[in-house]
Each structure stands twice: as structure tokens, then as C-alpha cells.
Amino acid sequence: MGCSASCSGRIVHSDDDKIKDAKIIFVVGGPGSGKGTQCEKVVAKYGYTHLSSGDLLRAEVASGSERGKTLQAIMQKGELVPLDTVLDMIKDAMIAKVDVSKGFLIDGYPREVKQGEEFEKKIGAPCLLLYIDAKGETMVKRLMKRGETSGRSDDNEETIKKRLDLYYKATEPVIAFYSSRGIVRKIDSELPVDEVFGHVAKAIDGLK
Ligand SMILES: Nc1nc2c(ncn2[C@@H]2O[C@H](COP(=O)(O)OP(=O)(O)OP(=O)(O)O)[C@@H](O)[C@H]2O)c(=O)[nH]1
Numbered sequence: 140m141g142c143s144a145s146c147s148g149r150i151v152h153s154d155d156d157k158i159k160d161a162k163i164i165f166v167v168g169g170p171g172s173g174k175g176t177q178c179e180k181v182v183a184k185y186g187y188t189h190l191s192s193g194d195l196l197r198a199e200v201a202s203g204s205e206r207g208k209t210l211q212a213i214m215q216k217g218e219l220v221p222l223d224t225v226l227d228m229i230k231d232a233m234i235a236k237v238d239v240s241k242g243f244l245i246d247g248y249p250r251e252v253k254q255g256e257e258f259e260k261k262i263g264a265p266c267l268l269l270y271i272d273a274k275g276e277t278m279v280k281r282l283m284k285r286g287e288t289s290g291r292s293d294d295n296e297e298t299i300k301k302r303l304d305l306y307y308k309a310t311e312p313v314i315a316f317y318s319s320r321g322i323v324r325k326i327d328s329e330l331p332v333d334e335v336f337g338h339v340a341k342a343i344d345g346l347k
Pocket residue numbers: 168169170171172173174175176177193247281282284285328329330331332335
């Protein structure tokens with residue numbers, strides 16, 4: 140890719156270059172750990188763009204498209220949708236916002252090491268990974284409570300258990316993978332929301 144000179148001699152940056160140079164923060168944690176809650180607060184304080192991979196998928200389901208129907212079936216089972224589908228959605232959403240964004244919070248992605256590797260190939264490298272950590276029983280309790288009002292078809296006991304199992308199996312290795320690069324900040328999400336956010340803010344303030 141790279142930059143190309145236009146007729147006027149100006150340097151033109153392609154969309155790919157622009158998102159590659161953007162500030163990218165991965166937000167990783169188990170289902171119901173509080174990723175979305177913290178991301179909202181980061182948006183309010185820092186003006187970052189919040190992209191929840193789960194929300195992007197749910198928007199596709201809500202559109203009623205054929206692709207949405209396939210996705211709904213996978214999500215209902217608590218399984219992972221194919222990597223390319225999520226990655227393309229994230230990339231399109233980033234391109235749409237890159238000119239007005241101070242940085243991106245990529246929430247609920249990567250779900251497995253391979254997703255992280257592909258993201259870096261197709262988009263760019265994260266400068267920080269916020270690891271939102273809560274106990275299994277806390278996450279289940281929060282999700283059962285959220286399920287009373289969320290309308291999310293995966294907020295039921297059976298699917299929650301599958302999401303949690305998959306998190307421990309597939310997603311926790313992501314944290315080890317990025318720890319070796321020194322960009323992981325572990326955040327204790329058992330604390331009250333505002334205290335959790337204090338730690339999140341410290342991690343973000345520490346970025347250059
Ligand atoms: N007590 C307490 N509850 C929290 C905290 N963070 C989130 N919650 C609650 O836990 C539930 C799940 O929080 P979300 O922010 O939706 O969690 P998430 O990690 O985005 O969950 P998924 O979208 O399922 O991955 C919500 O009902 C929140 O109100 C916290 O720090 N403390």
C-alpha cells in the first residue's frame with residue numbers, strides 16, 4: 140500500500156494507512172466482565188471511538204439479512220462467528236470513523252490468538268490491551284441480571300456457560316500472547332464501576 144503522490148504533488152494516504160496509524164486499544168475480558176461499561180466511560184472522557192464486535196454482529200442480525208440469520212444461530216449457541224466476518228465489519232467501521240477519531244477501542248476482540256494475528260495483518264498493531272478481569276461467578280451473576288432486561292438471546296444460563304467455557308479456552312491465551320509484548324494492563328473488574336474506571340484511565344494516561 141503506502142502513500143501515493145497525487146497530481147498536485149500532495150501525499151495521499153489510503154484508508155489502510157490511516158487506520159494502521161490510528162491508536163488502537165484492545166479490550167479483552169470474559170462475557171459480562173464489564174468491557175462495554177468501561178468503554179462507554181472511556182468514550183465520554185477521551186473521545187475514543189468504541190467498536191464492540193458483539194454489537195456490530197448484533198446490528199447485522201437486527202438488519203434481518205441472510206448473513207444476519209446465520210450469525211444469530213452461531214451467537215445463540217455461544218460459539219465464535221468466522222474470523223473474516225468480524226474482521227471485515229471492524230475494518231469497515233474503523234474506516235468510516237478514522238478521520239474524526241482520536242483512537243479506537245476494539246471491544247470483545249480478539250477472541251482467539253489467530254484473530255489478533257489477522258487483525259494485525261489486515262489493520263495494524265494495538266498499543267494497549269485492557270484486560271478486564273472478573274471472577275467466573277461474578278460474570279455469570281452479572282449476565283443473569285442483565286438478561287432480565289437486555290433482550291440478548293445469549294444472556295441465558297445455558298449459553299452463558301458456553302460463552303464462559305470458550306472464553307477460558309480460546310480467549311485467555313490472547314492475554315498471554317500480548318503480555319509477552321508488554322502491552323497488557325490487567326484491570327480488577329470486581330471493584331465498583333468508578334474505581335474500575337480509575338484504573339482504566341491510568342492505563343490510558345500512561346500511553347504516549
Ligand atoms: N458491580 C459491578 N457491575 C458491573 C461492573 N461492570 C459491569 N457491571 C454490570 O455487569 C453487566 C455486564 O456488563 P457489560 O459492560 O455489558 O459487560 P461486557 O463485558 O460488555 O459483556 P459482553 O457484552 O457480554 O461481553 C452489566 O449489567 C453491568 O451493569 C462493575 O465494575 N461492577
